[in-house]
Amino acid sequence: MKFDIVFAGVGGQGAVSLANVIAASALTEGLFIKQSEVHGMSQRGGAVQATLRLSDSEVASPLVSRGGAELLISMEPLEALRYLSLLSPEARIVSAMAPFKNIPNYPELENVHARLRSLSGPRGPVAILIDAEKIAREAAGTARAANVVLVGAASRFLPIRAATLEQSIAKFFARKGEAVVENNLKALRAGREAAGQ
Amino acid sequence: MSENTLLLGNEAIALGAIHAGLGAAYAYPGTPSTELMEYLVERARESTEGGAGFKASWSANEKTAYEEALGAALVGRRSLVAMKHVGLNVAADPFMNSALLGLHAGLVLVVADDPGMHSSQNEQDSRFYADFAKIPCFEPMDHQECYDQAREAFELSERFGVPVMLRLVTRLAHSRGSFRLAAPARRDSAFRKPPKASSWILMPANAKRQWHEHLEKQKALQDYSERSPFNRYRAAGEGAGLAVITSGLATAHFEELEAEHKGSVSHLKIATYPLPEERIRELAAKHAVLYVLEEGYPLIERQLRGIIPGKTEIRGKLSGHLPLEGELTPDLVRAALGFRTLPSLQDRLQEPAIPGRPPQLCNGCPHADSYGFIKTALQPYGGVGSERVLVTADIGCYTLGALPPYSAVESCVCMGASIGMAKGAADSGFHPAVAVIGDSTFLHSGVSPLLDAIASGTRLTVVILDNETTAMTGGQPKLHETSRIRQLVLGLGADPAHVHEVQAHRKFAAENVALLARELEYPGVSVIIAVRECVETAVRGKAQVRATSAPAVGSGT
Numbered sequence: 001m002k003f004d005i006v007f008a009g010v011g012g013q014g015a016v017s018l019a020n021v022i023a024a025s026a027l028t029e030g031l032f033i034k035q036s037e038v039h040g041m042s043q044r045g046g047a048v049q050a051t052l053r054l055s056d057s058e059v060a061s062p063l064v065s066r067g068g069a070e071l072l073i074s075m076e077p078l079e080a081l082r083y084l085s086l087l088s089p090e091a092r093i094v095s096a097m098a099p100f101k102n103i104p105n106y107p108e109l110e111n112v113h114a115r116l117r118s119l120s121g122p123r124g125p126v127a128i129l130i131d132a133e134k135i136a137r138e139a140a141g142t143a144r145a146a147n148v149v150l151v152g153a154a155s156r157f158l159p160i161r162a163a164t165l166e167q168s169i170a171k172f173f174a175r176k177g178e179a180v181v182e183n184n185l186k187a188l189r190a191g192r193e194a195a196g197q
Numbered sequence: 198m199s200e201n202t203l204l205l206g207n208e209a210i211a212l213g214a215i216h217a218g219l220g221a222a223y224a225y226p227g228t229p230s231t232e233l234m235e236y237l238v239e240r241a242r243e244s245t246e247g248g249a250g251f252k253a254s255w256s257a258n259e260k261t262a263y264e265e266a267l268g269a270a271l272v273g274r275r276s277l278v279a280m281k282h283v284g285l286n287v288a289a290d291p292f293m294n295s296a297l298l299g300l301h302a303g304l305v306l307v308v309a310d311d312p313g314m315h316s317s318q319n320e321q322d323s324r325f326y327a328d329f330a331k332i333p334c335f336e337p338m339d340h341q342e343c344y345d346q347a348r349e350a351f352e353l354s355e356r357f358g359v360p361v362m363l364r365l366v367t368r369l370a371h372s373r374g375s376f377r378l379a380a381p382a383r384r385d386s387a388f389r390k391p392p393k394a395s396s397w398i399l400m401p402a403n404a405k406r407q408w409h410e411h412l413e414k415q416k417a418l419q420d421y422s423e424r425s426p427f428n429r430y431r432a433a434g435e436g437a438g439l440a441v442i443t444s445g446l447a448t449a450h451f452e453e454l455e456a457e458h459k460g461s462v463s464h465l466k467i468a469t470y471p472l473p474e475e476r477i478r479e480l481a482a483k484h485a486v487l488y489v490l491e492e493g494y495p496l497i498e499r500q501l502r503g504i505i506p507g508k509t510e511i512r513g514k515l516s517g518h519l520p521l522e523g524e525l526t527p528d529l530v531r532a533a534l535g536f537r538t539l540p541s542l543q544d545r546l547q548e549p550a551i552p553g554r555p556p557q558l559c560n561g562c563p564h565a566d567s568y569g570f571i572k573t574a575l576q577p578y579g580g581v582g583s584e585r586v587l588v589t590a591d592i593g594c595y596t597l598g599a600l601p602p603y604s605a606v607e608s609c610v611c612m613g614a615s616i617g618m619a620k621g622a623a624d625s626g627f628h629p630a631v632a633v634i635g636d637s638t639f640l641h642s643g644v645s646p647l648l649d650a651i652a653s654g655t656r657l658t659v660v661i662l663d664n665e666t667t668a669m670t671g672g673q674p675k676l677h678e679t680s681r682i683r684q685l686v687l688g689l690g691a692d693p694a695h696v697h698e699v700q701a702h703r704k705f706a707a708e709n710v711a712l713l714a715r716e717l718e719y720p721g722v723s724v725i726i727a728v729r730e731c732v733e734t735a736v737r738g739k740a741q742v743r744a745t746s747a748p749a750v751g752s753g754t
Contacts, residue, residue, distance in 0.1 A: 010554065023373065027203060035373040038315065044594060044669075046556030060339070060453040061446075062372035065527040067539030082551050085543040105552045119542065126542065 152191025213347025220274025273389030613642025
């Protein structure tokens with residue numbers, strides 16, 4: 001089993017932390033991983049990409065090949081469109097709906113959503129668009145749990161058990177107290193539910 | 198100690214060094230090398246009990262870092278110095294000469310190259326420096342080798358009395374992988390000075406002897422490389438199939454893809470320099486065509502020509518099978534070897550181009566406000582970007598001021614160059630010439646050119662953007678308080694009437710414009726220090742105080 005994941009977003013949105021949570025879960029399940037992330041100049045409000053490669057045997061290269069990834073998790077809809085070449089024809093996309101507009105030529109948001117929705121693979125639509133901030137506010141009382149909502153939505157496709165993800169989320173937020181852990185677990189479940197609809 | 202550990206490549210090297218009995222480590226931050234010293238600084242704070250701890254410090258620049266590591270080695274400490282590839286240009290002087298010293302305590306130089314220039318101004322290949330200084334170089338392929346080779350590098354350094362380079366690249370430095378640990382070596386805490394004092398005194402008579410001895414070591418270094426288990430040769434079975442030489446991360450890409458080749462494969466994996474020539478000849482004897490996969494410049498490919506028969510065809514970057522520029526990817530390796538590319542979701546799409554999203558200054562960044570007053574003050578002269586105004590800049594977040602909407606600066610060459618270049622232009626009579634430089638960059642390499650300018654009374658305006666941190670690389674602590682930057686500038690001989698500290702905030706825009714306008718007309722050196730803390734470190738600092746009320750990460754000095 002090999003499963004490559006691409007994380008997309010804008011510098012500061014938390015692509016690396018998101019990858020860390022899933023990587024921790026994969027390790028718990030005894031999978032081998034290679035995780036690649038971006039530091040330095042591109043962190044400053046620019047397009048940011050991270051990758052996570054999971055396998056039941058040793059992973060050699062930290063880089064994902066063109067057509068190699070099975071899942072794209074994007075914190076921003078325009079950024080999701082940037083990495084389609086890395087995805088296999090059978091891949092799935094989980095993307096937040098809200099735009100991060102820090103460039104003057106950001107396209108019409110409806111067109112961006114429409115382009116994502118129009119992507120189709122052998123199992124039908126490729127992309128699931130999630131109103132992550134709204135779901136986070138409803139489930140956890142804070143839009144800051146939006147990334148965890150995305151993890152929850154992506155968990156439909158990950159080769160990792162939901163219970164393991166919950167453990168990792170609990171561990172990740174443990175320092176911040178029980179209430180924060182509980183809220184993020186709610187966000188995780190709400191995301192998973194939203195992706196199942 | 199056999200559990201698996203998940204760390205960045207940078208951190209795996211740091212941990213290997215600790216387990217090799219590290220005594221002292223020095224670095225200047227620079228992407229993609231920074232996390233190595235961050236990890237050591239963190240671990241040094243934990244390991245000080247019983248006096249057996251190691252020293253880990255940020256330095257003013259790569260040259261001082263190298264010299265500090267060298268000094269620790271002089272008194273018998275296993276020492277490490279880390280930097281990015283262009284940092285080695287700054288440290289080239291101590292680096293080249295340290296090869297001749299006949300070290301008695303291990304000195305390991307870790308250099309992180311940035312092929313593809315993710316966060317750098319060039320993609321120079323540090324292996325050429327190792328070759329230039331005639332010192333051994335390790336090139337890890339993965340996290341296990343980062344850890345193992347860091348440990349072995351200290352052994353090798355002491356066995357042959359030479360500094361040893363560990364060269365890695367962005368994608369290894371900044372990827373996380375798991376690896377197995379071995380039992381840590383005991384740290385030697387006794388001071389030991391060199392057995393032969395004159396070997397460290399490189400005056401001509403001694404230097405000639407040391408150079409001769411260094412050249413004499415080359416054969417032994419070559420033999421080490423021939424026998425190193427980090428180099429692996431696997432010959433094809435029946436029939437002469439594909440023959441491939443790989444090094445570093447290219448080995449990982451190749452091993453990943455190897456299964457896609459149907460025929461037999463002969464593979465020589467190289468991880469040590471000087472090159473294992475006998476093993477290369479062994480491979481070449483059986484194949485008419487050799488592929489060379491390496492990250493960076495075609496160093497192996499060039500050196501092969503002196504090692505194997507001229508009739509062997511070599512396919513790599515010089516032959517055009519791989520690009521000479523940019524980083525290596527699994528897809529480029531596929532194409533070079535004639536493997537099939539994978540089908541992609543993109544294949545059937547005809548998507549319009551996606552607008553780029555370049556990096557930019559954060560909301561509320563003090564640099565943005567500084568560029569505001571600089572541009573306004575230069576307007577009467579024709580404005581920034583005109584033929585009549587020059588604004589040189591330097592390396593840091595503020596380099597982003599070159600991009601719209603600021604378009605405020607016209608150069609970014611190397612650390613500290615802003616001041617020297619503005620002086621050069623001003624010496625020729627160009628006016629106004631303004632140099633913009635960050636606080637860390639100023640302390641790194643800006644002091645000497647400012648001294649030049651003050652000494653020659655050049656008509657020049659220097660704006661030091663002091664955000665009280667090294668922001669671009671993630672907010673490493675400052676070396677000096679702002680007040681001391683002012684004192685430093687005054688100590689160089691600047692006229693106190695023309696050295697000013699201002700608030701880098703738009704609410705003081707009018708005053709700042711007026712001040713800069715006045716100083717632009719002063720026929721000597723003016724220095725304006727525009728101060729306001731980086732918004733990122735300010736937020737992090739508050740969070741840290743809330744969480745632990747622990748002191749901020751100290752530089753250990």
